[in-house]
Amino acid sequence: MTHTPLPITESPLSFASRLARWWRGGDAQPAKRVQFDRPLTPWVFLLPQLAVVVIFFYWPSVQAVTSSFYIEDPFGFGSTFVGLENYTEVLSNNEYRSTAGFTLFFGIVVTALSLGFGLLLAVKADKVIRGASAYKTVLISVYAIAPPVAALIGMMLFDMHIGPFTELAALFGYDLKVGVNYRDTVFALITIAVWKQIPYNFIFFLSGLQSVPVSVREAALIDARSGWRRFVDVTLPLLAPTAFFLLIINVTYALFDTFGIIDVIVKDKPANNPITLVYKVYLDGFKGNDIGSSSAQSVILMVLVTVLTVVQFRYLERRVHYG
Amino acid sequence: MFKSASFAALALTFTASAALAQTDITWWHGMGGRNGEVINEISQKFNESQQACHLTPVSKGTYEEALASGIAAFRSGEQPNILQVFDAGAATIINAKGATIPAEDLINGAGETFNRDDFINGVRHFYADSSGKFIGMPFNSSAPIMYINTEAFKKAGVEPPKTWEDFEKVAPKLKAAGYLPLTASQLTWMMVENFKSRNNQQFATNNNGYDAIQDTKLIVNDDAQVMMFDKLKEWADEGYYGFYGAGWGDNLKPFEEGKSAMWIGSSGSFGGLQKSATMAFSADFMPYWASLGEGKQSFIGGAALFAMAGKPDDQNKCTAQFFSFLTSPEIQVYWHENTGYVPVTTAAYELAKSQGYYEKNPVAEIGIKQLMLPGGAWTKGYRLGFYPQIRSVMEREFNKIFSGEETPKAAFDTIESEGNQLLARFAKTSS
Numbered sequence: 001m002t003h004t005p006l007p008i009t010e011s012p013l014s015f016a017s018r019l020a021r022w023w024r025g026g027d028a029q030p031a032k033r034v035q036f037d038r039p040l041t042p043w044v045f046l047l048p049q050l051a052v053v054v055i056f057f058y059w060p061s062v063q064a065v066t067s068s069f070y071i072e073d074p075f076g077f078g079s080t081f082v083g084l085e086n087y088t089e090v091l092s093n094n095e096y097r098s099t100a101g102f103t104l105f106f107g108i109v110v111t112a113l114s115l116g117f118g119l120l121l122a123v124k125a126d127k128v129i130r131g132a133s134a135y136k137t138v139l140i141s142v143y144a145i146a147p148p149v150a151a152l153i154g155m156m157l158f159d160m161h162i163g164p165f166t167e168l169a170a171l172f173g174y175d176l177k178v179g180v181n182y183r184d185t186v187f188a189l190i191t192i193a194v195w196k197q198i199p200y201n202f203i204f205f206l207s208g209l210q211s212v213p214v215s216v217r218e219a220a221l222i223d224a225r226s227g228w229r230r231f232v233d234v235t236l237p238l239l240a241p242t243a244f245f246l247l248i249i250n251v252t253y254a255l256f257d258t259f260g261i262i263d264v265i266v267k268d269k270p271a272n273n274p275i276t277l278v279y280k281v282y283l284d285g286f287k288g289n290d291i292g293s294s295s296a297q298s299v300i301l302m303v304l305v306t307v308l309t310v311v312q313f314r315y316l317e318r319r320v321h322y323g
Numbered sequence: 324m325f326k327s328a329s330f331a332a333l334a335l336t337f338t339a340s341a342a343l344a345q346t347d348i349t350w351w352h353g354m355g356g357r358n359g360e361v362i363n364e365i366s367q368k369f370n371e372s373q374q375a376c377h378l379t380p381v382s383k384g385t386y387e388e389a390l391a392s393g394i395a396a397f398r399s400g401e402q403p404n405i406l407q408v409f410d411a412g413a414a415t416i417i418n419a420k421g422a423t424i425p426a427e428d429l430i431n432g433a434g435e436t437f438n439r440d441d442f443i444n445g446v447r448h449f450y451a452d453s454s455g456k457f458i459g460m461p462f463n464s465s466a467p468i469m470y471i472n473t474e475a476f477k478k479a480g481v482e483p484p485k486t487w488e489d490f491e492k493v494a495p496k497l498k499a500a501g502y503l504p505l506t507a508s509q510l511t512w513m514m515v516e517n518f519k520s521r522n523n524q525q526f527a528t529n530n531n532g533y534d535a536i537q538d539t540k541l542i543v544n545d546d547a548q549v550m551m552f553d554k555l556k557e558w559a560d561e562g563y564y565g566f567y568g569a570g571w572g573d574n575l576k577p578f579e580e581g582k583s584a585m586w587i588g589s590s591g592s593f594g595g596l597q598k599s600a601t602m603a604f605s606a607d608f609m610p611y612w613a614s615l616g617e618g619k620q621s622f623i624g625g626a627a628l629f630a631m632a633g634k635p636d637d638q639n640k641c642t643a644q645f646f647s648f649l650t651s652p653e654i655q656v657y658w659h660e661n662t663g664y665v666p667v668t669t670a671a672y673e674l675a676k677s678q679g680y681y682e683k684n685p686v687a688e689i690g691i692k693q694l695m696l697p698g699g700a701w702t703k704g705y706r707l708g709f710y711p712q713i714r715s716v717m718e719r720e721f722n723k724i725f726s727g728e729e730t731p732k733a734a735f736d737t738i739e740s741e742g743n744q745l746l747a748r749f750a751k752t753s754s
Contacts, residue, residue, distance in 0.1 A: 020361055032526075053603065056598045071748055071751040073418070073419050073752040073754055074399050074415055074419065074750055074752070075394055075396045075398065075416075075422040076397070076421035077419050077420065077421055077422065077753070078752055079752065080751040080752070082751065088743075089748075095719075140437070147351040160567055160568070161573070161574055161575075161576045161580075162578070163569075177567075177568075179567070179568040179569070179570060179573060180566065180567060180568040180722060180725070181726060182722075182726070228339045231667075251547070267569070267572075267717055268385070268387075269569040269570060269715070270715065270718070270721055271568060271569035271715075271718040271719050271721065271722040272718075272720075272722040272726075273568075273721040273722070281592075283715070284712065286388075286391045287387045287391070287711055287712075288709060288711055288712040288715070289391070289394065289412075289415055289709070289711070290391070290709060290712065290745075290748065293748075295531075
């Protein structure tokens with residue numbers, strides 16, 4: 001995440017360059033011009049990447065937007081143009097709203113907890129001298145587990161009949177019923193999602209911490225005796241670029257990459273268990289064969305993600321100081 | 324890895340050259356585990372039985388994934404010759420006229436013989452149109468039946484119930500003997516769809532949806548249906564019935580472990596239960612309400628095979644040949660005995676009986692016997708669009724019933740209104 005200005009050729013991309021400048025906060029430095037001898041050369045270099053973006057992003061997006069205005073026979077025989085009906089139906093549906101509410105809650109809690117635990121463990125691991133590598137290896141190893149596998153482990157731990165966590169809860173007189181009780185399922189989902197993401201944050205925070213110069217640490221040691229103060233005033237600001245990067249990654253993770261976990265935990269029958277918006281797109285589109293509604297939902301999601309990205313880069317990144 | 328890859332490539336070249344003169348057809352299905360293996364075995368038997376056609380079965384995951392893959396493939400012109408579609412997806416594929424060739428037309432067109440009366444009563448209508456013409460070829464068919472923990476009933480000193488009224492009498496005694504009297508998997512299939520069928524209750528307007536797509540409406544918040552769930556909730560509160568969510572296995576587990584006395588499951592669960600159950604068990608028909616009349620046959624569960632349109636004649640001919648092969652008594656019996664699904668033709672049932680299979684495995688006969696019970700006006704099946712989603716709505720509401728958030732009446736009001744919205748949406752897909 002370095003802040004090297006992108007080489008932007010001014011004329012054909014003027015809108016894009018203005019957009020990029022606006023993204024970066026509007027006050028970008030004048031772009032350094034890199035000149036190619038032939039005007040087509042940069043396009044040749046860009047072509048593979050552009051092809052990937054067009055084929056896997058723009059083309060499907062256009063298709064999704066088109067289908068979102070129709071109610072369509074899954075096999076493609078009949079379709080009725082319904083204008084915005086798919087959107088109004090989705091947005092006025094209580095189930096969709098509560099799914100959106102849960103997605104928001106889930107995103108915030110999972111991001112906060114996995115960042116928090118990751119940072120805590122990194123700070124503590126940074127101080128460990130004896131057996132440091134063993135400690136780190138154990139923490140990082142969880143990262144190698146794929147989300148569905150993590151969920152499978154979680155599912156066994158939380159199983160209604162034989163799960164150790166269920167038995168643990170029973171010791172305290174609580175009847176844990178993951179899959180039946182909404183709140184219990186929320187708890188299980190968050191636990192698994194956070195557990196899976198901590199090592200990722202841990203690795204980045206740890207390397208961030210290790211790149212804090214010794215001289216700065218020593219200088220801080222003279223200024224403040226309280227470890228907490230040193231952490232808040234010196235270490236944390238220096239970690240900000242890492243933290244910002246992780247924030248974006250974690251939000252994306254919580255909103256999208258938890259799909260595998262949810263799929264395993266609800267055993268592809270969500271009933272009234274919590275699911276995220278992405279999972280609902282999948283359910284209605286692939287299992288329900290309702291292409292119109294599913295497309296409308298994915299367009300809504302696309303808009304939300306765009307807004308979120310703009311907000312993150314425009315408002316949050318300004319506060320990040322890249323060393 | 325490399326070794327096996329190159330070996331596979333070599334094998335492919337071999338079969339490709341051997342099959343040069345043959346017509347290749349493909350079959351996409353949604354079965355895994357032992358059932359998937361039996362599909363491979365049957366395909367192999369077909370390939371060995373004749374020279375002209377070569378069938379390749381491909382597992383596409385679950386039923387839903389098989390249907391979704393089939394749809395995606397059809398839209399890009401890459402459809403298989405045969406697609407397996409499950410009961411709840413029947414309306415989706417049958418209403419897409421032009422996606423399939425009706426099984427009956429296919430078989431007659433290829434010069435093979437086809438007779439509707441060869442099939443047992445319970446499978447004749449589910450995948451047929453309202454005139455009775457077979458659109459899909461009934462394949463893996465099952466019925467919801469009641470499995471019985473024999474030891475539990477011996478301990479409690481009672482007889483397994485035939486009706487739900489009987490159940491209310493024996494449940495307290497089973498509970499006193501230390502058992503959870505009842506668990507049931509997939510309440511949508513058992514306590515709604517087959518509640519309708521066993522008790523001969525109308526499920527939807529327009530002749531359960533067979534006559535038209537337009538204006539078809541669910542009938543689920545009627546007194547009888549709500550009563551079934553009022554009772555289930557009451558039984559759950561008294562400890563006579565255990566509800567463990569929408570997952571199939573979660574509701575089966577207490578029975579496997581010998582903790583519950585009865586489990587309503589699929590006749591197709593028989594093979595698996597023989598391995599997993601820790602106690603002796605038997606089975607009987609799924610109970611009905613004596614107060615609603617005589618118990619009728621149940622809806623067929625499972626899936627059917629559809630011949631996809633847009634294929635050349637020689638391939639369609641092979642598909643027709645395979646359909647005939649599949650319904651031959653020997654293959655039906657082989658499938659029946661290896662998977663637990665019921666045979667779909669009377670001849671196959673008679674063959675299994677004459678071989679003495681049911682004397683050794685009386686449980687295996689329950690499903691087919693239940694499907695051969697007398698039918699009624701509302702036992703033929705249902706044809707409802709976006710039905711997998713309607714099932715999801717039901718599952719959501721059932722969780723709310725048993726967690727006490729909602730009364731059964733309120734839950735079924737929601738199911739009816741949301742279900743009708745989905746049906747109205749589906750009606751717009753075909754105009």
